[in-house]
Amino acid sequence: MRACRAMLLVLVGCCWGCGYSSDRVFRSDINTVHVEIMESKEFRRNLEFLLTEAVMKRVASDTPYRIADRGRADTILKGEVLSVRQSAVAPDFISRQPRDVQMTLVVRVQWKDLRNGKILMDRPLLLQGIDYLPAAGESEAFAEQRVVDRMASRIVSQMYNDW
DSSP states (O other): OHHHHHHHHHHHHHHHOOSOOOOOOOOTTOOEEEEOOOEESSOOTTHHHHHHHHHHHHHHHHSSOEEOOTTTOSEEEEEEEEEEEEEEEEEOTTTOOEEEEEEEEEEEEEEEETTTOOEEEEEEEEEEEEEEOGGGTOOHHHHHHHHHHHHHHHHHHTTSOOO
16 A cells, blocks of 8 residues: 555656746747847957857847848847956965856846847856866866856856746
C-alpha cells in the first residue's frame, strides 16, 4: 500500500510539476529586430562592438526574431555601456598579485517598437559580474569576453514576454 502511494505521489509530481516552465513566450506581433551598435562611456577598445555582436548572435539563436536593417525592422534594440570595473577579491600575500579578480559590466538597454513608438523594454541598469583567475592563466581579454557573453544572454532574456 505504501509503495502504491509513493508511486502515485511521484506520478502526480511528474505530471503536475512545480509551475516552472522552460518554454519562453515571445511577442507574436514582432518578426524583426535591429540591434544598434552599443554606445560606450568607457575607454575600453571595442567593448561596445563585442557586446553588439554578442547580442545579435543571441537574438538570432535564442529568439524567433530575425535581425534586420533599421529601415525594415519592426523594433530596435539600443544600449550603452555605462561602466566596466575590476576589483581584486583575493590578493596573494606573497606576490602581491590578485588571485581572484571580479569584472563587472553595467549597461543600459532599451527595446522600442518602431511601428508605434512604444517602449517594449527599458532597463536603466543591468549588471553582470564574473570572476576570473589571472594566476591560472585567465587573461583580462578572456574575462571581458565572458562578461560580454553573459550580458548578451541577460539582455536577450529581458526580451521575453512577461504576461
